[in-house]
Amino acid sequence: MPGILTYALHYEGAINKNSLGAVSEAAKLSKELGSQCDVVVLGGDDLSEELCQSLGGYGAQTVYRVKGPEGLAQPVVDAMAKIMEDQGHDYALFGGGLLGFEIGAGLAARLRAGVTMEVTEVRVEDGKLAAERPILQDSMISTSRYENRGIIIGRLNAFEASEPDGSSATVQDVEVQFSEFSTKATMIERGEQRGADVNIEDADFLVAGGRGLGKPEGFQLAEDLADALGGAVAATRAVVDAGWYPYAAQIGQTGKTVAPKLYLAAGISGAIQHKVGMQSSENIVAINKDANAPIFEFSDLGVVGDLNKILPKLTEAVKAKKAG
Amino acid sequence: MKICVLVKEVPDAAVEKRIDPSTGRLDRSGERNLNPYDTHAIEAAMQIREGGSDVEEIVAVTMGPESAVRALHKAVSLGADRSVHLSDDSLAGSDVAATGYALAKTLQRESPDLVLLGQQSDDGECYTIGAVVADHLQMPSLTQVIKLDVEDGAKLRCERQAEYGYDTVSVEMPAVISVGDAINEPRYPSLKAIMGAKKKPLDAVAAGDVGIESDHVGEAGSQVQCGDFKPPPEKAGGEIIEDEDTDETVEKIVAWLDERKLL
Numbered sequence A: 001m002p003g004i005l006t007y008a009l010h011y012e013g014a015i016n017k018n019s020l021g022a023v024s025e026a027a028k029l030s031k032e033l034g035s036q037c038d039v040v041v042l043g044g045d046d047l048s049e050e051l052c053q054s055l056g057g058y059g060a061q062t063v064y065r066v067k068g069p070e071g072l073a074q075p076v077v078d079a080m081a082k083i084m085e086d087q088g089h090d091y092a093l094f095g096g097g098l099l100g101f102e103i104g105a106g107l108a109a110r111l112r113a114g115v116t117m118e119v120t121e122v123r124v125e126d127g128k129l130a131a132e133r134p135i136l137q138d139s140m141i142s143t144s145r146y147e148n149r150g151i152i153i154g155r156l157n158a159f160e161a162s163e164p165d166g167s168s169a170t171v172q173d174v175e176v177q178f179s180e181f182s183t184k185a186t187m188i189e190r191g192e193q194r195g196a197d198v199n200i201e202d203a204d205f206l207v208a209g210g211r212g213l214g215k216p217e218g219f220q221l222a223e224d225l226a227d228a229l230g231g232a233v234a235a236t237r238a239v240v241d242a243g244w245y246p247y248a249a250q251i252g253q254t255g256k257t258v259a260p261k262l263y264l265a266a267g268i269s270g271a272i273q274h275k276v277g278m279q280s281s282e283n284i285v286a287i288n289k290d291a292n293a294p295i296f297e298f299s300d301l302g303v304v305g306d307l308n309k310i311l312p313k314l315t316e317a318v319k320a321k322k323a324g
Numbered sequence B: 001m002k003i004c005v006l007v008k009e010v011p012d013a014a015v016e017k018r019i020d021p022s023t024g025r026l027d028r029s030g031e032r033n034l035n036p037y038d039t040h041a042i043e044a045a046m047q048i049r050e051g052g053s054d055v056e057e058i059v060a061v062t063m064g065p066e067s068a069v070r071a072l073h074k075a076v077s078l079g080a081d082r083s084v085h086l087s088d089d090s091l092a093g094s095d096v097a098a099t100g101y102a103l104a105k106t107l108q109r110e111s112p113d114l115v116l117l118g119q120q121s122d123d124g125e126c127y128t129i130g131a132v133v134a135d136h137l138q139m140p141s142l143t144q145v146i147k148l149d150v151e152d153g154a155k156l157r158c159e160r161q162a163e164y165g166y167d168t169v170s171v172e173m174p175a176v177i178s179v180g181d182a183i184n185e186p187r188y189p190s191l192k193a194i195m196g197a198k199k200k201p202l203d204a205v206a207a208g209d210v211g212i213e214s215d216h217v218g219e220a221g222s223q224v225q226c227g228d229f230k231p232p233p234e235k236a237g238g239e240i241i242e243d244e245d246t247d248e249t250v251e252k253i254v255a256w257l258d259e260r261k262l263l
């Protein structure tokens, strides 16, 4: 029976939310295909029977549990390639996340399969999967179809986790001989939190700052406005990686997903990996000096101008309005 | 240590990219340039050399049509010692897996200790070539690296942001590393370097020269078909304010927010 194999990432005893989305999506699609959805997990003793079985609630049938290092892609490629070949899965599907890109690409190379990334929709057509992905900075959508095996890597939040129905998956331990090169990368430290522990998820008003703030001190402008609005400050990966603002404030693919009442972006270009974390905000306002910045394509109010001129006056005007 | 840097020629960011409906491929006419993300990979190689590691050679490698030579010249002006250009009609229409395979074959001939590449190509936006190349070369690999240090000349200490925060990973060389754009601030080439770039050795190779199996590449060797190009669902365009008089601009923003009961 052909089927879909997915990978579930876990950390500190919990399965990743994007992985649960992938399992749910694969379960839905495999039902339409008349096949089954199975899952691979890699880790140590933290992969309890119970945790693995719980994937059944999202539609997984067999959970293949492999002893191995968690958080690195290549050992997972070894495991998934072996299981796909032994069991005859036709597709691998991943939720949006960094590791899915690496594993999916490695699998495509190993199995000589077709691969599509940033997928926003998958459907069944004549008994096969077809995947849609936006291309050229989201200005077009293209559909991928696969010659033989297909590897589908979702965009962040593209696949939603279903309500678990309490079913339990069969857990099967599998021994995998890792490739020599797969063992040559080793995790020294995982999940380090850099900077202060700020809370942006509960804020109704977010002022988000990007590289356009110019320097770390530029965040003061964002903080002043956030204070006036009664909200919090968020950031892009570019400025977090540069050490200007704490990681806990990052929005996007490898950061948080938010949907506040107001999302005001200052000096943010609007890269896809940022957009996926904030596009469901109720009201999006962007200030950017470049009229061609992609963020203007998905903002409700776009202001073309220099944030250094606009933000201080805006803060004063908001304060005045609230006081009045 | 020998470093190969993968570079790609892409349409200039200022030019509108489009699909040619007759071929279903990216329209390659118009201004083209070195993929900006790849300048970070070249800069990373330069910093390894300048940081005291013994780097014998930095080689820029590309796969692309004739015009891609310009991307190689740019890469050389930024610091590469020489370049390799894989070009062959049979490669046209290769998908991600086929492109990665062809690049891996080309790299094999160079036996690099380290392959560096950019986090994404401006046109393809696949984020994945590195992992494909690494699997074919049987080398460990990591993407999105924003800090890269050579240890004992044989290992790399890499930092990157992953799903749960920052990961620090030790990678034995030979390895394939794709670097994030926060890793460094690429230098500008000097006029002298720009003028001299065309004189540096450029090795033009065809698919057969590097042992590429023709049924693994090009349209025929690609395992995924892309088609049915369509525009995304129409979204009502937002309002735009051009800031000419900032007091007025701010007044308009406040009115807009107030209308939506956000103040």
Ligand SMILES: Cc1cc2nc3c(=O)[nH]c(=O)nc-3n(C[C@H](O)[C@H](O)[C@H](O)COP(=O)(O)OP(=O)(O)OC[C@H]3O[C@@H](n4cnc5c(N)ncnc54)[C@H](O)[C@@H]3O)c2cc1C
Pocket (backbone or CB within 6 Å): A098, A209, A210, A211, A212, A213, A235, A236, A237, A238, A239, A250, A251, A252, A253, A254, A255, A256, A266, A267, A268, A269, A270, A271, A272, A273, A274, A287, A288, A289, A290, A293, A305, A306, A307, A308, B119, B120, B127, B144, B181
């Ligand atoms: C796998 C992967 C995962 C990623 N994950 C994330 C993620 O989780 N979150 C994320 O945010 N990004 C992520 N990225 C990075 C993303 O692609 C972008 O690089 C990043 O979002 C850009 O940040 P930015 O908008 O601050 O910077 P830039 O793209 O440099 O934009 C700065 C903007 O500021 C404007 N500007 C400059 N000066 C001024 C001024 N004085 N006034 C007004 N405007 C000004 C400029 O016009 C420009 O548009 C990821 C990338 C990859 C490949």
Ligand SMILES: Nc1ncnc2c1ncn2[C@@H]1O[C@H](COP(=O)(O)O)[C@@H](O)[C@H]1O
Pocket (backbone or CB within 6 Å): B006, B007, B008, B035, B037, B038, B041, B061, B062, B063, B064, B099, B103, B116, B117, B118, B119, B120, B121, B122, B124, B125, B126, B127, B128, B129, B130
């Ligand atoms: N045709 C190519 N020739 C050389 N390098 C490439 C090519 N395509 C992609 N790359 C490299 O792979 C990186 C990631 O590209 P992509 O996976 O297409 O987003 C780019 O930054 C380049 O370094």
